[in-house]
Amino acid sequence: MRRLHHFVLSPFCRKVRLVLGEKKLGFEPISEIPWERSRELVALNPSAQVPVMIEENGVVIADSNAIAEYLEEVHPEPPLMPALPAERAEVRRLVAFFDQLIFAEVTAPLLRERILKRFGWGCAEDAAPDPAAIRAALDALRKHLSYMGDLTEKRGWLAGALSLADFAAAAHLSCIDYLGDVDWDGAPRVRDWYARIKSRPCFRPLLVDHLPGVQPPRHYTNLDF
Amino acid sequence: MRRLHHFVLSPFCRKVRLVLGEKKLGFEPISEIPWERSRELVALNPSAQVPVMIEENGVVIADSNAIAEYLEEVHPEPPLMPALPAERAEVRRLVAFFDQLIFAEVTAPLLRERILKRFGWGCAEDAAPDPAAIRAALDALRKHLSYMGDLTEKRGWLAGALSLADFAAAAHLSCIDYLGDVDWDGAPRVRDWYARIKSRPCFRPLLVDHLPGVQPPRHYTNLDF
Numbered sequence: 001m002r003r004l005h006h007f008v009l010s011p012f013c014r015k016v017r018l019v020l021g022e023k024k025l026g027f028e029p030i031s032e033i034p035w036e037r038s039r040e041l042v043a044l045n046p047s048a049q050v051p052v053m054i055e056e057n058g059v060v061i062a063d064s065n066a067i068a069e070y071l072e073e074v075h076p077e078p079p080l081m082p083a084l085p086a087e088r089a090e091v092r093r094l095v096a097f098f099d100q101l102i103f104a105e106v107t108a109p110l111l112r113e114r115i116l117k118r119f120g121w122g123c124a125e126d127a128a129p130d131p132a133a134i135r136a137a138l139d140a141l142r143k144h145l146s147y148m149g150d151l152t153e154k155r156g157w158l159a160g161a162l163s164l165a166d167f168a169a170a171a172h173l174s175c176i177d178y179l180g181d182v183d184w185d186g187a188p189r190v191r192d193w194y195a196r197i198k199s200r201p202c203f204r205p206l207l208v209d210h211l212p213g214v215q216p217p218r219h220y221t222n223l224d225f
Numbered sequence: 226m227r228r229l230h231h232f233v234l235s236p237f238c239r240k241v242r243l244v245l246g247e248k249k250l251g252f253e254p255i256s257e258i259p260w261e262r263s264r265e266l267v268a269l270n271p272s273a274q275v276p277v278m279i280e281e282n283g284v285v286i287a288d289s290n291a292i293a294e295y296l297e298e299v300h301p302e303p304p305l306m307p308a309l310p311a312e313r314a315e316v317r318r319l320v321a322f323f324d325q326l327i328f329a330e331v332t333a334p335l336l337r338e339r340i341l342k343r344f345g346w347g348c349a350e351d352a353a354p355d356p357a358a359i360r361a362a363l364d365a366l367r368k369h370l371s372y373m374g375d376l377t378e379k380r381g382w383l384a385g386a387l388s389l390a391d392f393a394a395a396a397h398l399s400c401i402d403y404l405g406d407v408d409w410d411g412a413p414r415v416r417d418w419y420a421r422i423k424s425r426p427c428f429r430p431l432l433v434d435h436l437p438g439v440q441p442p443r444h445y446t447n448l449d450f
Contacts, residue, residue: 046372047326059311065290066317073310085298086284092291100325101272147271 002027005041005052007034008209009115009178011107012064012099013051014171019068019164021202023075027053029205035121065095068164080164087159094158094165098172105140107172109133114179115214138181145182149189157193170197174206180217184225191225199223227252230266230277232259233434234340234403236332237289237324238276239396244293244389246427248300252278260346290320293389305389312384319383319390323397330365332397334358339404340439363406370407374414382418395422399431405442409450416450424448 004020004027006013020027032041037048044052045062052062061067072081081088113129116122148169151158158165173194176182184191197203207221219225229245229252231238245252257266262273269277270287277287286292297306306313338354341347373394376383383390398419401407409416422428432446444450 047322049326055311059314061311061314061318063318063321065321066314069317070310070314073313085295086280086286088298089284089286089291089295092294093286093288096288096290097272101274 002056003030003054004028005030005032005044005050005054007032007050008211009111009175010034010050011103011168011171011175014174014206015099015164015168016051016053016064016067016071017205018167018171018202019071019080021205022078022080022167022200023071025071025075033121035116064099068095068167072164080162080167082159082161082163091159091163091165095168098165098168102140102144102169102172106137106144107175109137110176110179110181113137114181115211118214141176141181142183142186145187145190148193149187152193153189162197166193166197170194170203174198174203177220178209178211178214178216180220184219195223195225227281228255228279229253230255230257230269230275230279232257232275233436234336234400235259235275236328236393236396236400239399239431240324240389240393241276241278241289241292241296242430243392243396243427244296244305246430247303247305247392247425248296250296250300258346260341289324293320293392297389305387305392307384307386307388316384316388316390320393323390323393327365327369327394327397331362331369332400334362335401335404335406338362339406340436343438366401366406367408367411370412370415373418374412377418378414387422391418391422395419395428399423399428402445403434403436403439403441405445409444420448420450 002025004013004016006017006029008031017029032038032050034041034048034050041050041052042048044054044060049062051064051067052060053067054060061070068080072079081091112123113134117127117129119125148158157163158169173182173190198207227250229238229241231242231254233256242254257263257275259266259273259275266275266277267273269279269285274287276289276292277285278292279285286295293305297304306316337348338359342352342354344350345352373383382388383394398407398415423432
């Protein structure tokens with residue numbers, strides 16, 4: 001069976017899990033703490049980054065974008081990329097916007113301050129969270145939620161039809177929501193979009209995710225939040 | 226005519242320029258200092274990031290990966306992606322390896338310490354370079370050059386046939402080389418690979434690039450370095 005090495009609060013792994021779920025492709029999830037550099041993970045990917053997917057036939061693919069594009073090529077139904085090159089470019093621009101800019105400005109600093117420091121993953125254990133870094137991430141999130149609201153209001157889904165862009169975005173927001181850091185009342189248009197994607201069957205496994213010692217807020221699992 | 230908004234020492238812009246050159250697609254380069262957020266650039270891409278390409282028909286594409294994949298779809302000759310999905314995934318893994326990991330660990334810190342601080346781009350002007358940050362970037366570069374050497378020795382080009390992975394890698398190394406930070410004597414296998422890609426016609430425009438006030442080392446333009 002297909003296997004996926006993943007970290008439960010990695011937005012990149014969550015994107016791949018959503019794409020696999022949406023395409024109804026089964027897989028055995030193998031939970032990793034990438035900072036612990038398990039021997040198996042390092043053998044698969046020298047940089048010890050997740051996700052890494054191993055196909056039934058032994059093909060090993062690292063990097064969430066490489067995996068998502070591969071799945072789209074090999075299992076094109078249901079399509080998560082539009083047909084026209086210019087529209088595909090817009091989906092890829094948005095995926096990069098979430099996986100690079102929003103990750104750098106929001107998801108990564110919030111995970112670092114709230115989770116990684118607590119467990120000493122990639123930093124000293126029990127280092128104190130930096131309130132200024134959290135404030136800057138939340139400010140950036142507010143700005144980006146406003147842009148996302150504009151897009152979903154105009155287009156429905158982020159790039160028109162449901163696409164990889166929505167799953168990339170939802171993967172980030174779901175991690176941030178697990179930390180309790182999304183002000184849904186302040187972003188009603190994005191809440192409408194998130195409620196739609198959160199109610200898809202592919203989302204269910206993410207809603208029962210659990211990082212020992214870190215409780216998500218009660219609304220995290222709620223489809224009517 | 227096609228236009229490309231770019232910054233002369235951006236590895237992402239250089240990758241796109243190499244791809245356009247390799248596919249013999251003409252374009253008018255429009256030089257940007259992204260930190261100055263020119264009105265035209267912000268109108269094209271609210272995040273004021275380069276590259277942004279504007280096609281003759283008015284289609285605007287931001288993000289180097291979106292542009293490169295678009296060009297590959299619309300102008301498939303000469304191919305810079307292999308035919309098989311698993312091989313395409315390997316090219317995309319390598320592109321992400323250079324554009325994310327090597328950028329974060331090497332290209333970005335070297336550019337910041339040596340260039341951005343000097344000109345006050347995105348930071349206080351004339352801030353002193355941090356020797357520890359430069360040392361860490363050079364250590365990371367040494368490690369990654371060794372991995373690249375293994376790949377080129379085994380495969381010839383990074384993913385077997387000449388591909389986007391080579392142009393992504395060469396774009397980063399060319400920026401680092403402009404700063405005088407590549408120890409070519411310590412990486413003879415990568416030097417052989419770089420000499421091959423550097424001698425391609427698409428590389429010529431990069432070798433005459435000039436950032437006012439910052440001279441590249443003499444060997445930068447030399448095909449026999």
